[in-house]
Amino acid sequence: xxxxxxxxxxxxxxxxxxxxxxxxxxxxxxxxxxxxxxxxxxxxxxxxxxxxxxxxxxxxxxxxxxxxxxxxxxxxxxxxxxxxxxxxxxxxxxxxxxxxxxxxxxxx
Numbered sequence: 394x395x396x397x398x399x400x401x402x403x404x405x406x407x408x409x410x411x412x413x414x415x416x417x418x419x420x421x422x423x424x425x426x427x428x429x430x431x432x433x434x435x436x437x438x439x440x441x442x443x444x445x446x447x448x449x450x451x452x453x454x455x456x457x458x459x460x461x462x463x464x465x466x467x468x469x470x471x472x473x474x475x476x477x478x479x480x481x482x483x484x485x486x487x488x489x490x491x492x493x494x495x496x497x498x499x500x501x
Contacts (some may be wrong), residue, residue: 396438399448401457409449409476415446417433419462419469421453426485427468433488437495444499474500 399407401415408415418434420427431449438447452459452467462471462478472480472494480498482490 394448396435396447398434399450402454404458410471411426411446414475415448415473417471418449419464420449421467424467429485430468
């Protein structure tokens with residue numbers, strides 16, 4: 394499974410009720426670091442597709458969830474396990490940093 398798009402409308406069902414850990418990438422089209430991060434997220438979604446759900450949320454089109462989740466800057470990545478945020482990262486990250494964060498979440 395590739396990266397899925399989540400919205401204000403389907404966030405709870407897709408993210409909070411997921412049986413797998415979920416990485417949510419909060420992004421906007423005007424955000425240069427978001428655009429740099431996107432291909433890395435896409436690549437990792439293939440590598441970890443059996444163990445984690447990868448989701449992207451367009452903050453311009455869906456302002457409610459980022460506000461509810463306390464997202465203050467872009468890009469923000471939040472890792473959810475059983476509906477709870479277990480880790481969050483802000484700003485541009487390297488692939489190695491993301492792999493380290495994903496592995497930490499999966500090892501729980």
